[in-house]
Amino acid sequence: MKISIQGLNKIYKNGNRALRDINLEIENGMFGLLGPNGAGKSSLMRILVTLMKPTTGSIRVNDLDLQKHRKDVRGFLGYLPQDFAFFSKLKTWEFLDYAANLAGLRRRVERKVAIEDMLENVGLYEVRDRMANKLSGGMKRRLGIAQALIGDPKIVVVDEPTTGLDPDERIRFRNLLSKMSQRDIIIILSTHIVGDISSTCSSMALLNQGEVVYHGPPDQIIKEAEGNVWQINATNAEFESIKEKFHVISTIPDNDGWEVQVVADKIDGFSGKPITPNLEHGYVYFMEYKVDQLKSLTL
Numbered sequence: 001m002k003i004s005i006q007g008l009n010k011i012y013k014n015g016n017r018a019l020r021d022i023n024l025e026i027e028n029g030m031f032g033l034l035g036p037n038g039a040g041k042s043s044l045m046r047i048l049v050t051l052m053k054p055t056t057g058s059i060r061v062n063d064l065d066l067q068k069h070r071k072d073v074r075g076f077l078g079y080l081p082q083d084f085a086f087f088s089k090l091k092t093w094e095f096l097d098y099a100a101n102l103a104g105l106r107r108r109v110e111r112k113v114a115i116e117d118m119l120e121n122v123g124l125y126e127v128r129d130r131m132a133n134k135l136s137g138g139m140k141r142r143l144g145i146a147q148a149l150i151g152d153p154k155i156v157v158v159d160e161p162t163t164g165l166d167p168d169e170r171i172r173f174r175n176l177l178s179k180m181s182q183r184d185i186i187i188i189l190s191t192h193i194v195g196d197i198s199s200t201c202s203s204m205a206l207l208n209q210g211e212v213v214y215h216g217p218p219d220q221i222i223k224e225a226e227g228n229v230w231q232i233n234a235t236n237a238e239f240e241s242i243k244e245k246f247h248v249i250s251t252i253p254d255n256d257g258w259e260v261q262v263v264a265d266k267i268d269g270f271s272g273k274p275i276t277p278n279l280e281h282g283y284v285y286f287m288e289y290k291v292d293q294l295k296s297l298t299l
Helices: 041-048 070-074 092-102 108-121 137-149 167-180 194-198 218-224 236-245 279-298
Strands: 002-011 017-027 029-034 056-061 077-080 155-159 186-191 203-208 211-216 229-234 247-254 257-263 272-274
Touching: 002 041, 017 029, 017 041, 017 186, 017 203, 017 211, 029 041, 029 194, 041 155, 041 186, 077 137, 092 108, 092 137, 108 137, 137 155, 137 167, 167 186, 167 194, 186 194, 194 279, 203 218, 203 279, 211 218, 211 279, 218 279, 229 236, 236 247, 236 257, 247 279, 257 279
Parallel strands: 029 186, 029 203, 077 155, 155 186
Antiparallel strands: 002 017, 002 056, 203 211, 229 257, 229 272, 247 257
């Protein structure tokens, strides 16, 4: 599978330009779409799953033009929206049966096998007879991904899937997506939570104010931050000054004050040491320093 996005723009009726000349190539595996709230991620996702039309530009899924073959593309799409909802009067298995029917599984015996397999895969088999609205938050998100995956789609789009989940559920959810990505499938993970990308995706795009400011492997963004992430041991008085001068990533109190991680080109006037960056450091460094540099080069 391959998705080719060329010159995509979205301008809403109120004049808000949500997407600006988006160009992306997305192939099999896990693809991360990262960016702050309001960056345009959800607009792009809604266009990809045919819920909204772009203002200009094109999207091709293999050899199909998305605008001309919307029904065909919908036939192999799975979607978990950020505001996933379900019928409160259905049991867990009943809701998944409904989703399977919509996905094209018309034969009851075929649906039953697919539903039981999927409930087992997402860890909901033991609660299959529980009313869907009585599931925990994590279970509801698992039911959401189950309905997106039922029917063996070739493209799955998940929008902010781990928001509100506890750490154990977030890890379980990411592991489930990673397992599914081993098939001949594209999984697009849209999120503002950096950890969701770093642990699952081999390729990603970074959106800022509707523009793609980075497209490539997560490792490259991490590399950009090398030599620009610092750990400073600060007194209480220094801590206030550090917050004013640098972008603080984390703070840990210790016996003598604070252990602070910051992103900065240099930390003149403070005692600290460079540390190995992770994707969160790289993301902050890229957004705080590289984006403005890239914009200045295009002016």
